[in-house]
Amino acid sequence: xxxxxxxxxxxxxxxxxxxxxxxxxxxxxxxxxxxxxxxxxxxxxxxxxxxxxxxxxxxxxxxxxxxxxxxxxxxxxxxxxxxxxxxxxxxxxxxxxxxxxxxxxxxxxxxxxxxxxxxxxxxxxxxxxxxxxxxxxxxxxxxxxxxxxxxxxxxxxxxxxxxxxxxxxxxxxxxxxxxxxxxxxxxxxxxxxxxx
Amino acid sequence: xxxxxxxxxxxxxxxxxxxxxxxxxxxxxxxxxxxxxxxxxxxxxxxxxxxxxxxxxxxxxxxxxxxxxxxxxxxxxxxxxxxxxxxxxxxxxxxxxxxxxxxxxxxxxxxxxxxxxxxxxxxxxxxxxxxxxxxxxxxxxxxxxxxxxxxxxxxxxxxxxxxxxxxxxxxxxxxxxxxxxxxxxxxxxxxxxxxxxxxxxxxxxxxxxxxxxxxxxxxxxxxxxxxxxxxxxxxxxxxxxxxxxxxxxxxxxxxxxxxxxxxxxxxxxxxxxxxxxxxxxxxxxxxxxxxxxxxxxxxxxxxxxxxxxxxxxxxxxxxxxxxxxxxxxxxxxxxxxxxxxxxxxxxxxxxxxxxxxxxxxxxxxxxxxxxxxxxxxxxxxxxxxxxxxxxxxxxxxxxxxxxxxxxxxxxxxxxxxxxxxxxxxxxxxxxxxxxxxxxxxxxxxxxxxxxxxxxxxxxxxxxxxxxxxxxxxxxxxxxxxxxxxxxxxxxxxxxxxxxxxxxxxxxxxxxxxxxxxxxxxxxxxxxxxxxxxxxxxxxxxxxxxxxxxxxxxxxxxxxxxxxxxxxxxxxxx
Numbered sequence: 001x002x003x004x005x006x007x008x009x010x011x012x013x014x015x016x017x018x019x020x021x022x023x024x025x026x027x028x029x030x031x032x033x034x035x036x037x038x039x040x041x042x043x044x045x046x047x048x049x050x051x052x053x054x055x056x057x058x059x060x061x062x063x064x065x066x067x068x069x070x071x072x073x074x075x076x077x078x079x080x081x082x083x084x085x086x087x088x089x090x091x092x093x094x095x096x097x098x099x100x101x102x103x104x105x106x107x108x109x110x111x112x113x114x115x116x117x118x119x120x121x122x123x124x125x126x127x128x129x130x131x132x133x134x135x136x137x138x139x140x141x142x143x144x145x146x147x148x149x150x151x152x153x154x155x156x157x158x159x160x161x162x163x164x165x166x167x168x169x170x171x172x173x174x175x176x177x178x179x180x181x182x183x184x185x186x187x188x189x190x191x192x193x194x195x196x
Numbered sequence: 197x198x199x200x201x202x203x204x205x206x207x208x209x210x211x212x213x214x215x216x217x218x219x220x221x222x223x224x225x226x227x228x229x230x231x232x233x234x235x236x237x238x239x240x241x242x243x244x245x246x247x248x249x250x251x252x253x254x255x256x257x258x259x260x261x262x263x264x265x266x267x268x269x270x271x272x273x274x275x276x277x278x279x280x281x282x283x284x285x286x287x288x289x290x291x292x293x294x295x296x297x298x299x300x301x302x303x304x305x306x307x308x309x310x311x312x313x314x315x316x317x318x319x320x321x322x323x324x325x326x327x328x329x330x331x332x333x334x335x336x337x338x339x340x341x342x343x344x345x346x347x348x349x350x351x352x353x354x355x356x357x358x359x360x361x362x363x364x365x366x367x368x369x370x371x372x373x374x375x376x377x378x379x380x381x382x383x384x385x386x387x388x389x390x391x392x393x394x395x396x397x398x399x400x401x402x403x404x405x406x407x408x409x410x411x412x413x414x415x416x417x418x419x420x421x422x423x424x425x426x427x428x429x430x431x432x433x434x435x436x437x438x439x440x441x442x443x444x445x446x447x448x449x450x451x452x453x454x455x456x457x458x459x460x461x462x463x464x465x466x467x468x469x470x471x472x473x474x475x476x477x478x479x480x481x482x483x484x485x486x487x488x489x490x491x492x493x494x495x496x497x498x499x500x501x502x503x504x505x506x507x508x509x510x511x512x513x514x515x516x517x518x519x520x521x522x523x524x525x526x527x528x529x530x531x532x533x534x535x536x537x538x539x540x541x542x543x544x545x546x547x548x549x550x551x552x553x554x555x556x557x558x559x560x561x562x563x564x565x566x567x568x569x570x571x572x573x574x575x576x577x578x579x580x581x582x583x584x585x586x587x588x589x590x591x592x593x594x595x596x597x598x599x600x601x602x603x604x605x606x607x608x609x610x611x612x613x614x615x616x617x618x619x620x621x622x623x624x625x626x627x628x629x630x631x632x633x634x635x636x637x638x639x640x641x642x643x644x645x646x647x648x649x650x651x652x653x654x655x656x657x658x659x660x661x662x663x664x665x666x667x668x669x670x671x672x673x674x675x676x677x678x679x680x681x682x683x684x685x686x687x688x689x690x691x692x693x694x695x696x697x698x699x700x701x702x703x704x705x706x707x708x709x710x711x712x713x714x715x716x717x718x719x720x721x722x723x724x725x726x727x728x729x730x731x732x733x734x735x736x737x738x739x740x741x742x743x744x745x746x747x748x749x750x751x752x753x754x755x756x757x758x759x760x761x762x763x764x765x766x767x768x769x
Contacts, residue, residue, distance in 0.1 A: 047769070162330075
């Protein structure tokens with residue numbers, strides 16, 4: 001005899017399950033296992049993982065590291081922000097603070113970099129547009145992500161974690177220089193740096 | 197006056213204290229809904245770039261007010277009412293500690309008022325999550341703590357009611373499934389509110405400069421409150437699904453073991469939900485993320501997939517047993533679509549499952565989170581779960597609570613009948629458009645994606661403007677639906693036609709009463725089983741079987757499309 005969910009059933013309600021209900025439970029279980037297996041599998045075979053190199057960092061130390069990085073590789077300025085062009089394979093330091101991303105970075109297509117993200121004050125969000133790559137930026141933590149920019153172009157870094165009243169002003173820039181224009185472009189960038 | 201009244205519809209003995217506690221909590225919940233709803237309108241009209249109504253500061257303030265009122269105050273006050281209803285009312289039992297009940301209620305109200313004061317006076321522009329080290333006024337944190345202590349007391353009271361009911365033999369056999377579901381919601385609430393205490397007490401001290409709080413640790417424990425509280429909502433919502441099914445069409449429980457085990461899975465694995473929000477955080481490593489984000493190998497997802505079958509299957513079977521045996525979907529055709537309780541139930545299940553569930557599991561995958569984190573996809577997901585799912589179910593049950601508990605007829609009943617349609621369709625458009633806009637990388641919690649005055653002006657694809665426009669239209673329709681709900685409930689509760697103590701409303705026509713009360717599903721007889729046609733390959737509930745297979749196909753498609761989108765990106769890791 002069937003009951004509704006508001007009627008108390010008999011004390012022993014541990015009864016045999018109907019065949020079709022059981023089939024659905026097993027299908028669901030199998031699907032859950034697929035969902036679970038996909039994550040370790042992507043770590044082995046996929047190219048996009050949020051693992052990174054992670055450690056704690058004092059915000060003041062991080063700021064000093066960013067400053068050093070800018071001094072070493074600065075090639076110009078853009079909208080008052082320093083533009084840096086680190087060599088392929090190097091560590092790139094991006095600093096989030098209310099309400100700017102510093103510096104603007106020029107990267108080469110197809111080269112690998114380690115992109116470090118950290119904040120000097122509150123939580124920020126790294127959102128690379130138009131690619132839609134998003135990471136959380138937490139003060140006191142250095143998140144080093146190995147990246148390989150595939151296509152050339154101008155990309156914007158939007159802050160996508162609320163960080164205060166000027167949150168929506170916080171936009172940075174990453175420029176990826178195409179593999180074929182690297183040589184010419186590098187010279188031009190050097191000139192530009194010289195002009196300023 | 198006797199401390200009990202007899203319900204003329206169900207014959208249950210209802211303790212008047214339970215009546216009063218349910219009413220008080222439900223009324224405050226509705227007020228919070230109104231406040232949160234006004235904030236919703238202002239937030240929506242600002243995010244709609246064509247209007248951009250508020251200034252930045254006011255936008256973030258309203259967003260804070262919207263989040264706190266909807267996700268904390270409205271939902272939890274309503275859940276307190278549900279806990280009293282599922283225990284004292286359904287179990288035919290007294291409320292053993294009325295004074296404690298009122299003290300808890302007052303604590304929650306005082307906490308709410310403190311938080312409201314800090315938010316409205318601009319002392320807590322920190323959004324719902326209040327991530328440290330963004331700083332709010334100490335009373336903001338203290339208010340949340342008082343609220344949580346009050347809610348925790350109600351949870352303890354609920355356990356006490358169940359214990360007393362059992363000892364006093366107020367019911368025979370085992371707990372009804374609805375109460376069992378509410379019990380799991382209460383168990384999750386206990387865990388969740390403890391997380392709240394663990395994080396808000398240090399944060400309160402931090403706001404007084406008395407200690408330090410690590411921002412990453414804050415995020416970890418705060419989400420033990422923030423996401424787990426959504427699991428209270430899920431468990432409470434599923435309990436209400438069973439309740440609405442029972443009241444409107446006499447839905448049956450296919451197998452108690454399966455449904456109850458699914459509820460237990462929620463309790464066991466839901467506290468890992470915190471990890472969902474930390475998938476692209478620097479504080480945790482991949483193995484921690486893989487293990488915890490999937491709620492221990494997706495066992496909580498399994499629970500939802502089980503309920504997603506058993507609830508519609510119970511509805512189908514209940515209707516087939518009562519003669520709706522034609523074809524695959526004859527039962528759906530004969531279902532009482534004019535009953536706001538039933539239409540709310542149906543929309544709640546469909547939107548929660550198809551939009552909220554599928555997107556949630558997909559975005560909650562470690563790597564796919566890279567293309568979802570902090571974009572509009574996230575609020576798109578949770579408006580489909582917590583609004584179209586939980587709030588919709590809560591609205592549906594209100595149309596039964598008003599006559600059964602408040603003993604009033606529903607005012608503007610014809611409006612009430614269309615309310616679930618407006619709300620569900622509006623929210624469906626809204627949340628789908630929002631999710632879609634998020635796939636373009638449009639950030640959530642952002643005043644102006646036109647980026648006026650910013651360092652640089654990234655330009656979104658022109659499609660984004662159109663999608664945001666669609667989102668706004670959907671949101672406005674939903675807000676109209678929500679406003680109708682508030683008007684109908686407030687007018688019914690305070691000015692609705694009173695029902696005499698012995699008035700069951702049975703057989704009445706033209707009154708503001710849903711069909712589940714005027715013409716309730718008849719009791720089942722043993723011979724009803726024979727009315728079922730010999731089951732074919734699809735078994736006793738063929739319609740549901742087809743529906744869940746469509747659901748699974750949609751799920752698989754959406755999930756793998758997202759992996760594909762991810763694979764197009766730069767290599768990162």
